[in-house]
Each structure stands twice: as C-alpha cells, then as structure tokens.
Amino acid sequence: MRIRVHPKRRRLDRITLNLASMIDVTFLLLIYFLVTTVLARNEDRLTPNLQTQQEDASGQISDFQPQVVKVLLVNEQPVYQIGTRSFSDRDSLQTALRDLPKTEGVFINVSDKVDVGFAVTAMQVARDVGFEQVTYVPEN
Numbered sequence: 001m002r003i004r005v006h007p008k009r010r011r012l013d014r015i016t017l018n019l020a021s022m023i024d025v026t027f028l029l030l031i032y033f034l035v036t037t038v039l040a041r042n043e044d045r046l047t048p049n050l051q052t053q054q055e056d057a058s059g060q061i062s063d064f065q066p067q068v069v070k071v072l073l074v075n076e077q078p079v080y081q082i083g084t085r086s087f088s089d090r091d092s093l094q095t096a097l098r099d100l101p102k103t104e105g106v107f108i109n110v111s112d113k114v115d116v117g118f119a120v121t122a123m124q125v126a127r128d129v130g131f132e133q134v135t136y137v138p139e140n
Contacts, residue, residue, distance in 0.1 A: 067100055069093070071122050072111040078118040090121055097129045105133025112139055 070081040080087040082100075087093045097106070106126045110119040119136070126134045 067104060067106045068109055069097070069106060069122050069126070070109045070111075071114050071118050073113050078114050080118075080122055090125060093122065094125045094129055097126055097131070102130045102132070105135065106131045107135045107137050109137045109139060 068082070072079060072081065074086070077088065080093045082096055085096065087096060100106070108119060108122045108126065110122075123134050123136060
C-alpha cells in the first residue's frame with residue numbers, strides 16, 4: 001500500500017524560522033557589552049590616597065609629609081629608597097617601615113625599569129608591618 005502526501009499539505013508541515021530577529025538581538029547584545037566594558041589600566045583600579053591636608057582632633061588642618069618608598073634601579077640592582085636611606089633586601093625594608101607612623105599611609109613609587117616583583121614586594125611589606133593605606137604610584 002502506498003501513502004501519498006498531498007503537495008499542499010507538505011508545505012504546511014515545514015517549520016520555518018525567521019532568523020532576522022535573532023540576529024538583531026545578538027548584535028544588540030554585542031553592542032551593549034562593547035559599550036559597557038570599562039577599558040582601564042590595572043593601576044586605575046587602585047585606590048588613591050592623594051590627600052595633602054587632614055583635619056586633626058582639634059579641628060585644625062595639619063599638613064603631613066607623605067611617606068614614600070621608591071623602588072628603582074641603582075647599578076642594575078633594584079633598591080628600595082625611603083628619603084636618603086637605601087635598602088637592598090626585604091628584611092631591611094621591613095625593619096625601616098616598622099618604625100614609621102602608620103596612620104598617614106605609604107606611597108610606593110615604582111620606576112618603569114624595575115621588575116614588577118619588587119613593586120609587589122614593597123607593597124606586601126608595607127601591608128605586613130601594619131600600613132592600611134598603601135598606594136601604588138607608577139613613575140611617569
């Protein structure tokens with residue numbers, strides 16, 4: 001026995017999808033994600049502590065001298081420098097930072113020629129000795 005399908009009925013059984021609307025939605029989502037993406041350097045995500053004046057308990061504004069640890073190359077060797085004192089290893093830097101007041105925070109100023117590991121070491125040492133405000137400042 002042979003079953004024949006009527007030609008008109010065969011066209012009605014096909015399912016067709018209109019892909020134009022799905023392509024429109026896909027492109028709209030793509031544009032949305034491209035527009036809302038923040039393109040920032042990693043340094044821009046760090047919190048800045050660039051305050052030059054602070055009000056003390058008596059209500060007077062007092063200037064403070066920021067504590068700066070410079071990480072730079074001297075004779076092709078990385079050196080940590082606080083003021084005029086220079087340190088070549090982590091332990092001596094930790095000893096020097098332990099004596100500084102912790103309330104004002106510390107700035108880590110890093111030369112662009114220094115390996116990133118030494119910058120991270122300076123930031124970690126500052127955190128380890130009790131500084132809560134550690135600000136990374138790249139050298140221009």
